[in-house]
Amino acid sequence: MDFEDSPEEAQFRQEVYAWLAENAPLKKEGPSSARDDDHGSPQAVAAAKAWQATKAARGFAQIPWPKEWGGPGGAPIQQVIYNQEEAKFDVPRMYFEIGLGMCVPTVLTYCDPAFAKPAAERALKGDEIWCQLFSEPAAGSDSAGVQTKAVRDGEDWVINGQKVWTSGAHFCDYGIILTRTDPDAPKHKGLTMFWIDMKDPAVECRPIKQMSGASHFNEVYLNDLRVKDSQRIGELNGGWGVAVTTLMFERLAVGGGDGGSGPGTEAMMALARETQLEEGPALQDRAVRERIAEWHVRAQGLKFTTFRTITALSKGQTPGPEASIGKLVSANTAQERSDFALDLQDMAGLLMGEEATHDGQFQDVFLAIPGLRIAGGTDEILKNVIAERVLGLPGDARVDKNVPFKDVPKGG
Amino acid sequence: MDFDFSDDQKEMRAQARRFLEENCPPAKARAVMESDATHDATLWKKIADLGWLGTAVPEAHGGVGLGHEELCVLAEEIGRAIAPVPFNSSVYLATEALLIAGSEAQKAEWLPKLASGALIGTFALAEKAADAGPEGVQASLTGGALSGRKVAVADGVAADIAIVVARTGPGAEDVGLALVDLRAQGVERAPADSIDPSRSFATLTFDGAAAEALGDGAGWSVVEHLLDRAAALTAFEQVGLSDVCLDMAKEYALTRYAFGRPIGSFQAIKHKLADVYVANELARSNAYYGAWALSSGSSELAEAAAGARVSATEAAFLASKENIQTHGGMGYTWEGDCHLYYRRAKALSLQLGAARVWKEKLIRRLERKNAA
Numbered sequence: 001m002d003f004e005d006s007p008e009e010a011q012f013r014q015e016v017y018a019w020l021a022e023n024a025p026l027k028k029e030g031p032s033s034a035r036d037d038d039h040g041s042p043q044a045v046a047a048a049k050a051w052q053a054t055k056a057a058r059g060f061a062q063i064p065w066p067k068e069w070g071g072p073g074g075a076p077i078q079q080v081i082y083n084q085e086e087a088k089f090d091v092p093r094m095y096f097e098i099g100l101g102m103c104v105p106t107v108l109t110y111c112d113p114a115f116a117k118p119a120a121e122r123a124l125k126g127d128e129i130w131c132q133l134f135s136e137p138a139a140g141s142d143s144a145g146v147q148t149k150a151v152r153d154g155e156d157w158v159i160n161g162q163k164v165w166t167s168g169a170h171f172c173d174y175g176i177i178l179t180r181t182d183p184d185a186p187k188h189k190g191l192t193m194f195w196i197d198m199k200d201p202a203v204e205c206r207p208i209k210q211m212s213g214a215s216h217f218n219e220v221y222l223n224d225l226r227v228k229d230s231q232r233i234g235e236l237n238g239g240w241g242v243a244v245t246t247l248m249f250e251r252l253a254v255g256g257g258d259g260g261s262g263p264g265t266e267a268m269m270a271l272a273r274e275t276q277l278e279e280g281p282a283l284q285d286r287a288v289r290e291r292i293a294e295w296h297v298r299a300q301g302l303k304f305t306t307f308r309t310i311t312a313l314s315k316g317q318t319p320g321p322e323a324s325i326g327k328l329v330s331a332n333t334a335q336e337r338s339d340f341a342l343d344l345q346d347m348a349g350l351l352m353g354e355e356a357t358h359d360g361q362f363q364d365v366f367l368a369i370p371g372l373r374i375a376g377g378t379d380e381i382l383k384n385v386i387a388e389r390v391l392g393l394p395g396d397a398r399v400d401k402n403v404p405f406k407d408v409p410k411g412g
Numbered sequence: 413m414d415f416d417f418s419d420d421q422k423e424m425r426a427q428a429r430r431f432l433e434e435n436c437p438p439a440k441a442r443a444v445m446e447s448d449a450t451h452d453a454t455l456w457k458k459i460a461d462l463g464w465l466g467t468a469v470p471e472a473h474g475g476v477g478l479g480h481e482e483l484c485v486l487a488e489e490i491g492r493a494i495a496p497v498p499f500n501s502s503v504y505l506a507t508e509a510l511l512i513a514g515s516e517a518q519k520a521e522w523l524p525k526l527a528s529g530a531l532i533g534t535f536a537l538a539e540k541a542a543d544a545g546p547e548g549v550q551a552s553l554t555g556g557a558l559s560g561r562k563v564a565v566a567d568g569v570a571a572d573i574a575i576v577v578a579r580t581g582p583g584a585e586d587v588g589l590a591l592v593d594l595r596a597q598g599v600e601r602a603p604a605d606s607i608d609p610s611r612s613f614a615t616l617t618f619d620g621a622a623a624e625a626l627g628d629g630a631g632w633s634v635v636e637h638l639l640d641r642a643a644a645l646t647a648f649e650q651v652g653l654s655d656v657c658l659d660m661a662k663e664y665a666l667t668r669y670a671f672g673r674p675i676g677s678f679q680a681i682k683h684k685l686a687d688v689y690v691a692n693e694l695a696r697s698n699a700y701y702g703a704w705a706l707s708s709g710s711s712e713l714a715e716a717a718a719g720a721r722v723s724a725t726e727a728a729f730l731a732s733k734e735n736i737q738t739h740g741g742m743g744y745t746w747e748g749d750c751h752l753y754y755r756r757a758k759a760l761s762l763q764l765g766a767a768r769v770w771k772e773k774l775i776r777r778l779e780r781k782n783a784a
Contacts, residue, residue, distance in 0.1 A: 001481060001704040002414050009413070269775075269782065283779075286772070293771035296778065297722045301694030304701050307415040314413055322693045329690060380679070386689055387682030391662050394677040 003307070005081075009314065012078055016060065016085045023054055024089040039094065039216060045129075045171045048092035052126025061124055062100050069108050070121045076313040094216075098167055099123055099130030103176045106246045107195060110234045119174070128173040131198065133163040133220055134243065138410060140165075141381045143178075144188045144240055145400075145408075148222060150179035157194065157232075159225040165375070169218035170205040172198045176246070177222075182237050183406040190405055191239030194231045202226070212367040250376070261372060262334025262365045263341060265296040271357070275344045282344050295337050302329050321390040328382045331372040338365040415700060417485060425485045431462070432493040438749045441610035444496035445752070450570040450603075450612040456497045460529025465503055469511070474524030480641075480707040484648045484699070491652030494756045496610045498532050498567035500649065500763070504642040506533025509575040512641070513589055513627040513634050522573065522591075534571035535642075536562035536616055537635070543769055546587040546632040551618065552579040553590040557598075558623035561615065566763055568594075568614025569601050575626060576618070577635055585632045592623035608759035610752060636773075640717035643764050644702035647717075650724035650760055651699050654692045657731035657753050661685055661738040668740075681738060688731045695720075695727035715781065718774035725767040728757035 005013055038044045055061040063079040065071020104123050108116045122128045139145035148161025159179055169175070175198050182190030196203065202225035207215040234242040263271075269292060272283035282288045306326070309319040341362035342349035352360040373379050387393045400408045417425070440452050459465065467483045469475020483503070490499050507526045510519055510533075525531040538544045539551065539562060551560025558578060565574070571594055578590045594601065598621035606613040662685060665676030675681050702720035705713040732754040736743035743750040761767065 001416065001700065001707070003704070005413065265778065266782070269778065289775040290768065290771045293722065293774045294726075296774065297698060297719050297726075298694060300701070300719050301698045301723055304415065304697035305693055307413060308697060308700070310413050311415045322697075325690045325693055329694065380683070383683040383686035384679065386686040387676075390689060391658075391682075391685055393662065393665060393682050393685065394674055396677060396679065397673060 006314070009077060009081060013081050013085060016082050017088075019058060019060070020085055020089050024051075024091045027088055027090045039214075040168060040171055042171075044092065045095065048095040049126040049129075051092050052096055052124075056125045061096075061126075065124070069105075070117065070124060075316075077310065080310050080313060095129060095168065095171075096123075096126070098132055099172070099174075102246045102249045103130040103132050103174075103195075105249045106176060106193075106233060106242060109245060110193075110242060111195070112230065115230070129168065129171060131166050131169050131172040131175045132246065133166050133169075133175045133177040133196075134246075135165045136162060137164050141378055143243065144191065145410075146178050146180055146191065147410075148177070148179050149183075150181050150192060150194065150227075152181075153226070155229055157227050157229065159194070159196070159222045159227060161222050163220040163222070164208070164217075166205075166218045166220050167216060169198060169220050170207065174198055175203075175220075176233060178239055178243055180405065181239070184404045185237060186402050187400050187405045187408060188240040190237055191243070192236055193233040193239040193242040194227050195233060196222075196225060196227055196231065200225060210368075210371060212364070212371070214368070261330050262369060263337050263362060265292065265299065268292050268295065268337060268341065271341055271344060271362070275357075288344070291340055295333055298329060298333050302326060302333075321386075324382070324386055324390060327372070327376065328379055328386075331369065332379070334365060335369045335373065338362050338369055342366055415704070417481065421481060421485050424482060425489060428464075428486055428489040429492070431458075432489050432495065436493040436495050438494060438752055441494045441496045441752050441756070442749070444612075445610040450567065451498055452496045455495065456529065459495075459497060459499070465499075465507070465529050466523075466527025467503075469507060469523050469527040473519055473527065475527045480645070481703050483645060484703040484706070487645045487648035488652035491649030491760075492656050494610065494653060494656075494752055498534065498570055500642070500646060500760075501534035501567040501571065502526060502532050504645040505535035505638065506571075506573065506575050508641045508645075509535065509589060509626060509638050510591075512637060513630065514591075515627050518591060518624075518626065531572040532567060532570050533573045533575065534565060534567045535575045535638075536565045536568070537577045538562065538564050544765060546585050546635075549577055549579050549587045551576060553588075553623055553625065553629075556622060556624060557620040558590050558592050558618040559620055561617045563615050564604065564606070564763075565614050565616050567612055568616050569603050569612055574616065575638075576616075576623070578623075580625070580629055580631075587632045587635065588629040589626040589634060589638070590623045590629070591626045592618065592621055596622050598622070606759065608755040610756065611759060636714075639764055640713050641706060643721040643770070644699075644706040644713065644717040646760055646764060647695070647699040647702055647720035647724040650728040650757070651692065651696050653753055653757055653760070654688075654695060654724070654727040654731035657728075657735040657750075657757075658685065658688050658692060660750070660753075661688070661731075661735040664739050664742075675738075684734055684738070688727075688734055691723075691727040691730045695723040698723035715774065715777045718770050718777060721764070721770045722767050722774060725761040725770070728761060732757035 052061060059072040060082055062071050063074035063082055064076045067073040100123060104120050108120055123130055134143050136146050136148060138147060150157045150159045174195055176193055176195050178191055178193055180190055181192040202223050204221040204223060205218045208217045208219055209215050269283060272288050273281055275282040277285055305322050309323045312319040345357050352363045356363055388395055435458060436455055440455060444452055463476045464486050466475030467478050467486060468480050471477040510523055526533050539548055542548055558576060574592050574594050576590045576592055577587060580586050580588045598619045600617040602615045604613045604615050665681050666674055668675050698720045702716045705716035736750045736754055739748060739750050742748050
């Protein structure tokens with residue numbers, strides 16, 4: 001066992017760092033902030049596209065993408081090393097991850113190369129951004145329950161319905177959309193995937209104001225959106241299989257092993273050191289110390305779990321199922337830590353902004369973190385995934401199986 | 413990055429698992445629990461013959477001369493098998509104490525006997541139901557004579573020698589390690605009832621028993637270092653035990669039907685077992701960090717061992733209690749095996765100090781690191 005890079009990995013890390021140092025500013029010190037007020041503005045999108053172009057030109061975008069996809073054809077471990085090094089720098093984030101991580105690989109897998117290859121090239125270079133349109137108001141965790149309809153009209157399809165929780169829909173160029181094409185078939189068997197032009201006037205994006213006050217997601221309304229049959233991804237009524245492929249690509253993404261989101265042990269200890277309780281600094285309080293130790297152990301466990309995953313990648317193996325615990329642990333730990341950080345500040349813990357301790361960064365996390373327990377698979381769905389795919393426990397009894405979708409109870 | 417055991421170590425793990433599945437089903441732990449035996453002597457002999465006791469002891473001292481990573485591998489299997497043998501007392505504590513603090517003469521005399529299984533060693537620290545820190549140590553070593561009383565000493569009746577934490581001077585931290593032959597005059601041993609009767613515990617009373625300082629008898633910091641080493645190793649026993657509990661619960665949830673379905677299809681059970689899986693994986697990863705720090709002689713051992721200890725203790729409690737819960741009424745019977753694991757989990761979690769104590773150690777160590 002060791003934590004060292006192999007000589008090749010060390011060499012690659014050095015190259016990456018040197019290149020980043022030349023092309024981007026280092027991140028500033030301080031507890032991580034959930035604030036990102038400018039995200040999605042035209043200037044921010046332009047900066048993100050420029051950064052993506054710079055990365056791609058150097059061969060550091062989607063490093064493991066094979067050559068036939070137009071990628072650098074590197075090893076997965078190189079992507080991990082790149083992510084670890086890039087995390088030290090202040091560069092745009094959360095623009096290309098979903099598109100390049102999930103949508104474009106799906107298109108490359110299923111669509112005519114005449115469309116897919118140039119589209120992938122444009123996306124890789126940062127010219128175009130893709131989004132994913134799966135969730136609906138009545139289809140969240142139950143993602144096969146979508147009701148957005150695609151109806152055949154001659155050579156075309158006409159799409160009507162509403163999608164929700166689409167990240168960055170307003171600045172995206174293309175999307176992949178899961179639609180219902182056969183309401184008489186059972187839930188999973190009447191779905192079809194298409195790619196669509198997000199700039200079409202029949203696509204209407206409305207930002208969702210999140211409970212934190214920020215707007216990172218959209219509702220997307222499809223009003224008689226006309227698409228060609230050549231925009232179909234995969235077989236007619238084979239959309240569920242395509243969606244599973246898309247989600248599988250998501251699972252291949254591996255973090256860099258930073259131990260999770262929100263305030264870390266050092267930020268918690270610093271806050272406890274400077275917060276005066278009746279008996280002295282909070283960091284001298286046994287109850288406070290215990291809690292900080294418990295979270296530290298969890299975050300460390302997560303970090304070292306990622307190291308196990310990285311080890312498997314480094315040896316060219318497929319990571320084990322332990323990789324599935326990441327978000328479940330990090331989101332809950334961040335929520336508990338931020339809650340406790342506010343408690344430490346006692347009555348003044350309710351303040352935000354300038355008057356608040358550390359400009360309200362702990363308060364920002366407290367308000368942002370409920371979203372992380374839901375986005376990309378709720379805690380409950382992730383536990384089902386662990387129970388069924390890792391432990392091999394049976395699936396839930398289903399009342400909607402083998403029933404025509406139109407007859408499945410749908411509630412309000 | 414190579415944060416995993418090597419192929420050779422994994423092969424060793426597979427062989428150890430096969431051996432223990434054959435030679436140490438849970439019935440062995442039950443047999444010790446239901447008899448007056450201190451341990452399973454037949455199994456102990458076989459384990460000694462395989463060379464496991466001297467895994468990390470240099471060949472010059474009669475050991476196999478492998479490293480502590482290999483010992484971690486074996487510890488996990490011992491934990492899976494809830495083996496009713498004095499492995500942790502003799503190997504992680506007595507042998508380790510000699511390795512880190514013994515004089516050359518002490519090593520030459522005692523290590524070969526511990527490594528071969530000719531003698532059993534143990535470790536004695538606690539004197540009452542309170543934090544086992546240096547302030548609580550009343551036992552004293554003066555002029556080659558040891559006096560005092562130690563409680564909850566694992567394998568205190570079976571052991572031949574003990575490493576005893578004793579006062580060596582008047583200062584608060586004038587506390588060190590004494591080596592005592594338990595078969596000598598002035599040693600009284602009384603078996604003590606415990607929450608885990610598949611292992612044996614004793615009260616030891618020393619009344620001027622002949623004893624010598626281990627090495628130069630160095631102070632409390634050596635005791636702490638010894639406990640760190642033992643904690644890193646014990647974490648693997650705890651991880652092994654936790655994994656078995658999850659397997660047992662899962663198997664039962666697949667075969668037990670209620671309301672016309674396997675109970676493992678209910679989310680209340682699935683989510684419970686997913687929580688156990690998460691805790692087990694976090695504990696395993698923290699334990700790997702401890703294994704690395706221990707085997708590489710890293711200065712991070714103090715932090716790594718505390719993290720491994722806290723994480724493994726949390727996992728073992730969760731896994732062993734939810735295993736009983738998943739089994740329902742059957743899990744609460746004497747005949748069922750669930751309680752063997754629940755008992756062992758708690759005993760392992762207390763033997764080297766409670767999680768509460770180790771959390772405090774962890775924070776102190778992080779504070780020291782931040783200050784540095």
